[in-house]
Amino acid sequence: MRVWSSEHVFGHPWDTVIKAAMRKYPNPMNPSVVGVDVLERSVDSRGRLHSHRLLSTEWGLPGLVRAILGTSRTLTYIREHSIVDPVGKKMELCSTNITLTNWVSVSERLVYTPHPEDPGRTVLTQEAVITVKGISLGSYLESLMANTISSNAKKMGKEILQIYLPNITKPLTQQ
């Protein structure tokens, strides 16, 4: 099992970052996400928005890794649950793969909150737990996947929202 975590600060207020985060796919930095659907969405009795989404991704695992895993499948499905609390200003996303589960479990959690010292900034904390099951090269593959996640997260967490943030302040009718 491998655990990876990171923290990033955006130079924008929470509302702005959340609007961009809800719309971050597609993006050229992470072309592996090829499909996104909302399965369920509702507001709970505390006024928080719950969304369940299905993401389809092309993992882009190297051929060697796929050979080790014994699968030629490249399309993987991920289920994501997000909760947006507009009053408490917290957005939390949890996702996990729902295919390839015999071989690997990748769970990620992202939390966006206002910076405690500066409401004009937003903190994103991300963590991922990766477990490769039942094969002797598990440790190596976990490292590989952690590096992929880390690299994607660095791109996603920073450059992607920077791409969307300049546009997010335009009126929606112009987007």
Add this chain to the structure above:
Amino acid sequence: MTSESAATADAMNSVGEACTDMKREYDQCFNRWFAEKFLKGDCSGDPCTDLFKRYQQCVQKAIKEKEIPIEGLEFMGHGKEKPESSS
């Protein structure tokens, strides 16, 4: 990266190819409601319910056809005052 690529933020595909147009229409409605109402504390009616229903029917069909293992979700769609607990 150009602004054009950012402007296509709503141009993501659905996992069911036939559902993509419905998805994009729903996404635009949702994103507008989310930014202009929900985040500003406006709890008035959700204008996207009908769009979501149509889109959902299509997605459910695609999930069954592709045998995507979704468990524990009731496709109740778009609603308010649901219990906090979720699958």
